Amino acid sequence: MTHTGEDTVHGGVRLRPPRNTLDGRALGWWRTQLLITTAVPVVVLGVLGALIAPARFWLLLPATILAAVGLGCTAILPRWWFRVHRWEVTDDAVYVRTGAFWQEWRIAPMSRIQTVDTVRGPLEQAFRLATVTVTTASSKGAIRIEGLDHEVAAELAQRLTLITGDTPGDAT
Template sequence: MDPTPPVPHDLSPPRDVPLRLRPPRHRVDPRARRWWLLRALASAGAVTVVIGVVWWLWEPARPWLTAPLVLAALWTAARAVVEPRVRYAVHRWEATDLAVYGLTGWLVREWRVAPLSRVQTVDAVRGPLEQALGLATLRVTTASSSGAISIRGLDADLAAELAERLTAVTEQTPGDAT
């Protein structure tokens, strides 16, 4: 486990820092690695199991199913071993009184900043696996055509607190979020 310092809940940035695309300061919750592992096993692992069962039960198909089975097994291994580690190393977030910053991805990295004057909605979303692990996704929807900024793998209580805080700050931010 990586000793990650507690996340400060003060969203106030230094006033002399301009709003710009920069690396966000905070890591996601370490439990997110388990969440990414379980998601990988549920998707890529399920495909590997189906191909493996067909390979095992249907002997005439073995010659042409061997290569897809090996590829599926390698993809599952990469998703289960590499993806959670890379995502945890890459994913960062930060929320200030001026903007929400997000850095995500494992194969393709997306680095975004959303000024709070452009925010339309702030949601804390919890899927079944996230609920089981005590995690949540903070989704900040803006007027951008690029869609929402989603910060996945946050502690559920922190995500709810951030959603409440960002909503309050957004209400006080001038602009019409369009």
């Protein structure tokens, strides 16, 4: 659901901009992900270009272009994502806004939450970050709050578990 104002939706939950930003370390986490994603094909093309003399130009040219685009994206996109991504949890709902080009605003009323999970991949662990995944009965899928400090994520998961346990409804 994309929207810019504050409107009441079913159950009295208000659609409004979430208040919380992600942890600042998310910038480094995103940059590292982009660098790895860029480095793998660049290294493969570079090695092949070094080994296959007749195709050297046709392998090193795309490697150079890919490296330049990857470095540009690494410099620009994480800051942009950081400005856009927001989240908030109230006693009534989980609010999340994500997306760089197409912004997506999602609300999960507490009565619709089925599970709350915390995930920490290897890179997230290195940056002391975590992702909280809130699963609902929605066909749109789970809501993910990425780039949270791992302790904040654990506290958030515990808080959501307590709130949803006390919230009437069958989460369907």
